[in-house]
Amino acid sequence: xxIMLAYDHSRNSxxxxxxxxxxxxxxxxxxxxxxxxxxPGSATGAADELFEAQFAEQKAGTEQAAAELTAAGFATKVxxxxxxxxxxxxxxxxxxxxxxLVMARHSFKPxxxxxxxxxxxxxxxxxxxxxxSVSAFLARRVMCPLLIVPTHERRE
Numbered sequence: 001x002x003i004m005l006a007y008d009h010s011r012n013s014x015x016x017x018x019x020x021x022x023x024x025x026x027x028x029x030x031x032x033x034x035x036x037x038x039x040p041g042s043a044t045g046a047a048d049e050l051f052e053a054q055f056a057e058q059k060a061g062t063e064q065a066a067a068e069l070t071a072a073g074f075a076t077k078v079x080x081x082x083x084x085x086x087x088x089x090x091x092x093x094x095x096x097x098x099x100x101l102v103m104a105r106h107s108f109k110p111x112x113x114x115x116x117x118x119x120x121x122x123x124x125x126x127x128x129x130x131x132x133s134v135s136a137f138l139a140r141r142v143m144c145p146l147l148i149v150p151t152h153e154r155r156e
Contacts, residue, residue, distance in 0.1 A: 001029035004098035006089055006134075008035055009061025012104035016149040017065050020102055021072055029099070030075040034092050035062040036085040086137040093142050102147045103135055 005020055007013045020031065037055045062078055069076040079096075081088035093101055135148050 001027060001100075002032065002096070002098045003029045004032045004034055004089075004093060004096065004101045006036075006085075006101070006103035007033045007062055007065055008085075009058050009065065010104075012151040014065075015151050016102055016104040017068070019149045021069070021074075024074075025072070028073050028075075030077070031069055032077045032079055032092075032096060032098065033062055033066055033069075034079045034081065034089055035059070036081045036083065036088040038085060039082055086134050089134070089138060090141055093138075093144055098144055100145045100147055101138065101142055102149065103138070104149050105135060105151050 001024075003020065003024065005013075005016060007017065035058055037051070037058055039051065059080065062080070066076045066078050079092060081092065089101070089103075135146075139146055139148070
C-alpha cells in the first residue's frame with residue numbers, strides 16, 4: 001500500500017502525521033510526504049527572502065517528519081513542490097497514483113499569535129467563499145481515496 005501525506009510542518013499536518021502513524025502502524029505502508037511551498041505573490045526582494053525562509057523551515061520540518069516515520073518502520077519518501085498547493089498535490093496524485101491521500105483539515109486552530117489567528121480566520125473564510133479550501137478542492141478532483149484528519153481537540 002502507498003500513502004501520500006500532504007505535509008507542511010504546521011500544527012495540523014503534524015496531527016495528520018500522528019494519525020497516519022497510529023492508523024497504519026500494523027500495515028507499515030510506503031509513505032510519500034508531499035510538501036508544497038507556495039510561491040510569493042510579489043516580485044520584490046523581500047518576498048524572495050520570505051520565500052527562502054519558509055522553504056528552509058518547511059524543508060527541515062518535512063525531513064524531520066520523514067525521519068520520524070522511518071524510525072517507526074515506514075518506508076518513506078519526500079517530494080517537494082513549489083506553487084499552488086491544490087494543483088501540486090493533485091498533480092502528484094495523478095503522477096504517483098497513491099492508494100490513499102491523507103491530509104489535515106484546514107486551520108481549526110492555526111499556528112501563530114492572536115493577530116495571526118484572526119487574519120487566518122478571515123483568509124479561510126474568504127477561501128471558502130471564493131476558491132474553497134485545499135481539502136475541498138482535492139475532494140472534488142483526486143482519483144484515490146482521501147482521508148481528511150480532523151484537527152480539533154477530542155472531546156472525552
